[in-house]
Amino acid sequence: MSVVENTQAAQIPENWEPKIIAFCCHWCTYTGADLAGLNRMNYPANVRVLRIPCSGRMNPQYVIEALNKGCDGVLVCGCHPGDCHYVTGNYYARRRMMIFKRLLEYEGLEPDRFQVRWISGAEAGKFRDTVMSVVEQVRALGPLNLTREIPQFELPPVPDDDGAFDAVPEEVTA
Amino acid sequence: MTAQDAIRQRAKELLESGEVATFIGWEAGRFHNQTTPLVITDAADADKLVFNEYCVNTLAKYARDVVARGKVGLVVRGCDSRAIVRMIIDQVIKREDVYLIGVACPGMKDRKTDELLKKCAECRHGNPVECDELIGEAGEWPIPEGRFAEVAEIEAMAQPERSRYFESVYAKCIRCYACRDVCPCCTCRECFVDQRRENWVGKQNNVAENRFYGLTRVMHIGDRCIECGECERVCPMDLPLMKLNRKVIQDLNNLFGEFESSLSIDDSVEPLIAYDLNDREEFM
Amino acid sequence: MILAKQNLAPLLESMANGRDVFVPAVVDGVAKFARYGEGVEPAFDLVNTTMPPKDLLFPQTQKMYHYDVDANGSYRIYEYDESREQVVLGIRPCDMRSIVCLDEVFLTKGFVDEFYANAREKLLCVSIGCAQAAETCFCESMGIDPQLAPNADIMLQDCGDAFNVIAQTEKGEAEVARWESYLEQGEAQPVACDQSLKVSMDGVVDKLEGMYDHPIWENLSIKCLNCGTCTYVCPTCHCFDISQENRRKDGVRFRCWDSCMFSEYTAMAGGHNPRPEKLERVRNRFMHKLNFFERRYGMSLCVGCGRCVEKCPVALDITRLIDEIGATNA
Numbered sequence: 001m002s003v004v005e006n007t008q009a010a011q012i013p014e015n016w017e018p019k020i021i022a023f024c025c026h027w028c029t030y031t032g033a034d035l036a037g038l039n040r041m042n043y044p045a046n047v048r049v050l051r052i053p054c055s056g057r058m059n060p061q062y063v064i065e066a067l068n069k070g071c072d073g074v075l076v077c078g079c080h081p082g083d084c085h086y087v088t089g090n091y092y093a094r095r096r097m098m099i100f101k102r103l104l105e106y107e108g109l110e111p112d113r114f115q116v117r118w119i120s121g122a123e124a125g126k127f128r129d130t131v132m133s134v135v136e137q138v139r140a141l142g143p144l145n146l147t148r149e150i151p152q153f154e155l156p157p158v159p160d161d162d163g164a165f166d167a168v169p170e171e172v173t174a
Numbered sequence: 175m176t177a178q179d180a181i182r183q184r185a186k187e188l189l190e191s192g193e194v195a196t197f198i199g200w201e202a203g204r205f206h207n208q209t210t211p212l213v214i215t216d217a218a219d220a221d222k223l224v225f226n227e228y229c230v231n232t233l234a235k236y237a238r239d240v241v242a243r244g245k246v247g248l249v250v251r252g253c254d255s256r257a258i259v260r261m262i263i264d265q266v267i268k269r270e271d272v273y274l275i276g277v278a279c280p281g282m283k284d285r286k287t288d289e290l291l292k293k294c295a296e297c298r299h300g301n302p303v304e305c306d307e308l309i310g311e312a313g314e315w316p317i318p319e320g321r322f323a324e325v326a327e328i329e330a331m332a333q334p335e336r337s338r339y340f341e342s343v344y345a346k347c348i349r350c351y352a353c354r355d356v357c358p359c360c361t362c363r364e365c366f367v368d369q370r371r372e373n374w375v376g377k378q379n380n381v382a383e384n385r386f387y388g389l390t391r392v393m394h395i396g397d398r399c400i401e402c403g404e405c406e407r408v409c410p411m412d413l414p415l416m417k418l419n420r421k422v423i424q425d426l427n428n429l430f431g432e433f434e435s436s437l438s439i440d441d442s443v444e445p446l447i448a449y450d451l452n453d454r455e456e457f458m
Numbered sequence: 459m460i461l462a463k464q465n466l467a468p469l470l471e472s473m474a475n476g477r478d479v480f481v482p483a484v485v486d487g488v489a490k491f492a493r494y495g496e497g498v499e500p501a502f503d504l505v506n507t508t509m510p511p512k513d514l515l516f517p518q519t520q521k522m523y524h525y526d527v528d529a530n531g532s533y534r535i536y537e538y539d540e541s542r543e544q545v546v547l548g549i550r551p552c553d554m555r556s557i558v559c560l561d562e563v564f565l566t567k568g569f570v571d572e573f574y575a576n577a578r579e580k581l582l583c584v585s586i587g588c589a590q591a592a593e594t595c596f597c598e599s600m601g602i603d604p605q606l607a608p609n610a611d612i613m614l615q616d617c618g619d620a621f622n623v624i625a626q627t628e629k630g631e632a633e634v635a636r637w638e639s640y641l642e643q644g645e646a647q648p649v650a651c652d653q654s655l656k657v658s659m660d661g662v663v664d665k666l667e668g669m670y671d672h673p674i675w676e677n678l679s680i681k682c683l684n685c686g687t688c689t690y691v692c693p694t695c696h697c698f699d700i701s702q703e704n705r706r707k708d709g710v711r712f713r714c715w716d717s718c719m720f721s722e723y724t725a726m727a728g729g730h731n732p733r734p735e736k737l738e739r740v741r742n743r744f745m746h747k748l749n750f751f752e753r754r755y756g757m758s759l760c761v762g763c764g765r766c767v768e769k770c771p772v773a774l775d776i777t778r779l780i781d782e783i784g785a786t787n788a
Contacts, residue, residue, distance in 0.1 A: 060389070060390070060393045061366075061374060061386070061390055064385065064386050064389050064390070065386065068382040068383075068385070068386060080458075081451075081455070082451075088449060091449035091450075091451070091453070092446075092447075092449055094449070094453055094455075094457065095429075095430065095445060095446055095448075095449055095453060096393075096446055097457070098425070098429060098453075098454070098456060099393075099396060099422055099425050099426065099429070099446065100393060102421070102425045103389065103392065103393070103418070103421060103422060103425075104389075105333075106325075106328065106329065106336065106418075106421050107336065107337065107340040107385075107389070108333055108334065108335075108336040108337025108338070108339070108340055108341075109337070110333060115457075116456075116457040117457055117458075118457055118458055145334070145337065146337065146341070146381075146382075146385075147341055147345075147380075147381040147382060203773045203775065203778075204655075204767075204773075204775050204777060204778055205593065208773055209773070210681060210772055210773035210774065210775070211681040211772055212681070213677075213680045213681065231771075231772055231773075235683075236680070236681070239680065239736075240680070342486055345486075346486055346487075346488055348509075348518070348686075348690045349686070350685050350686035350687040350689075350690050350717070351685050351686060351720070352683060352685035352686075352687050352771050354685075355683035355684055355685040356683055356685070356771055368720065368721055368722045370722050370725070376701065376703060377699055377701045377714050377716075378519040378701065378703065378712055378714050379518045379519045379714055379715070380519060407771070408683075408685070408687075408771035410508065410687045410690070410691060410769045411487075411488055411508075412487055412488070
């Protein structure tokens with residue numbers, strides 16, 4: 001694990017909570033997260049779990065979009081090498097994510113903000129531990145310091161941000 | 175006979191005999207030290223062709239546009255030939271669709287400064303890697319040092335500095351997509367930026383959207399980049415795009431073994447479309 | 459009135475006091491009109507900036523309005539007007555002419571673009587004439603005098619070591635009155651600007667009428683990459699696209715530059731694209747520059763600034779096209 005480069009500890013606003021999105025493979029980590037829930041394991045609510053069919057489906061664009069749209073960290077989880085439901089998907093993902101992670105860090109993203117882990121369906125404990133450590137690492141880093149949108153585009157703050165991933169409210173669709 | 179005369183003569187012969195339907199080369203531009211790509215179908219136009227040290231454009235991508243008219247003849251140097259190889263591997267064109275007249279590259283000059291172009295100074299293959307005939311002889315082309323020197327410079331910066339550096343790069347981008355349009359690796363029938371319905375990337379010009387485009391471009395061409403440097407040359411804002419491409423190439427080299435894309439048609443396994451059970455494990 | 463060249467810097471300093479003054483400058487390696495301030499070194503000897511001044515009036519991305527849904531489910535719309543008093547100092551006569559074209563598009567024929575109109579009204583243009591031309595300059599051929607910009611508020615004619623100051627509008631006169639301490643009485647002789655690049659527009663507009671299906675477009679378009687460089691560096695290209703960014707119940711609608719070189723520019727709902735290939739797109743761009751605009755507004759949409767000639771990655775040169783059209787017997 002790399003050393004946390006805390007470049008802006010002073011700027012961390014009070015009551016700020018990191019927002020992290022976890023892309024989890026349907027066949028392993030997503031089930032592992034489910035198992036963690038069944039076992040009543042506690043882990044921070046800063047992580048939003050998003051299911052993908054396989055870590056090989058993980059498009060690098062999802063990561064950039066997540067960071068652009070307000071996430072402070074991204075976690076990608078897949079099956080252990082050798083255990084891929086589609087036999088080889090995570091081998092490709094492994095290469096792609098190694099390259100992509102280096103590229104993001106090259107452009108100035110702190111290494112801890114983008115992490116990849118192999119977590120099987122039985123490893124509820126590992127899921128909990130991973131999430132807890134990622135949340136703590138990102139919390140130490142503070143809000144993402146990349147320019148997300150030009151200032152004139154910034155919308156007024158949303159008072160209650162917990163529903164960011166809610167479905168479209170009825171009054172909008174009606 | 176100069177290379178230019180030989181190119182004209184061969185173009186004429188090929189077009190007259192009907193062996194090729196179109197021929198792609200360069201013609202003189204408005205200014206004496208400028209050339210512009212030329213596509214001809216008539217043997218009488220062959221005398222318009224020129225070959226001098228200002229032939230800055232890589233021609234290969236035009237083959238895709240005119241291949242529907244029949245076999246394409248074109249002049250290839252190192253970069254053009256690797257671009258053609260790239261397009262053949264990517265099944266954009268077939269080997270039998272093109273007739274390649276190889277010519278040893280003298281290294282091309284920047285029209286404004288009259289110095290060797292950056293892309294030519296960094297080029298590792300001046301001689302064609304694939305051709306049907308070679309005009310003259312293959313030249314000496316020593317492989318320049320410091321392929322990843324620029325990358326190392328950036329890597330030596332501290333993290334906030336790197337972040338600022340690339341933010342300023344993306345702040346300058348005007349998203350004209352010249353880097354995509356000139357790239358021999360960017361041959362998707364429909365680019366993701368043109369897929370408005372999916373709206374992968376917003377149309378607004380800001381650092382975030384420009385970064386989205388820039389990073390995606392690099393990841394898409396990553397292991398296929400032939401290092402022709404055309405993206406960097408055509409950029410109207412002079413963005414250092416090769417610093418991104420070479421970063422990926424460097425990592426591929428370090429992680430998955432020495433690799434250089436598109437040197438021959440047969441060796442077509444790029445690192446990111448392959449895997450090895452013994453790849454390094456960083457994500458356990 | 460005369461302004462000695464060494465007085466230009468102090469004058470700029472005094473103008474910038476409390477106002478946004480845009481000057482040609484090289485910022486981060488890009489020559490553009492930048493707001494004068496710290497780190498911006500004015501480069502008045504730059505013949506032409508890489509980026510045109512059009513984004514002062516028509517930014518590449520412009521927020522139009524912001525909307526949201528309140529607790530009762532009704533929509534609210536908040537309009538934006540981000541225009542403010544701006545001065546541009548050192549704009550060249552070709553770029554001033556491009557503003558004439560933009561004015562025609564955005565303000566006339568019964569269609570007034572409020573965003574443009576507001577910004578235009580608050581813009582004070584101080585043009586500096588050209589004493590020397592770049593290799594790619596051909597404004598004289600497009601009917602522009604490099605030492606004259608009739609629609610500028612103030613014209614500074616380059617006379618070697620001084621400028622001839624001519625106030626051409628009321629706004630300009632009021633401004634010049636404030637410059638008094640920097641000015642001297644008299645009049646100097648403007649330096650003649652020698653342009654080496656010349657084209658003849660004789661008959662080009664009329665010839666183009668009958669050239670819609672001419673093979674010239676095929677030959678020309680084949681080398682085009684279909685990138686947007688020429689349209690984005692062009693001072694008169696003014697196409698835009700309106701799009702929006704949504705977040706939960708909020709959203710922002712904005713407009714941004716678009717380019718007729720892009721395949722999705724003319725793409726329609728349902729999938730039809732009336733300009734599917736390079737040929738149609740290239741033809742449209744040049745017909746618009748040299749013929750369509752002339753027919754509608756009585757002036758050419760090309761001002762001869764030479765930016766596209768300079769920046770086109772494949773040297774697809776509008777001056778050569780004009781020559782070629784002139785040489786055809788259509």
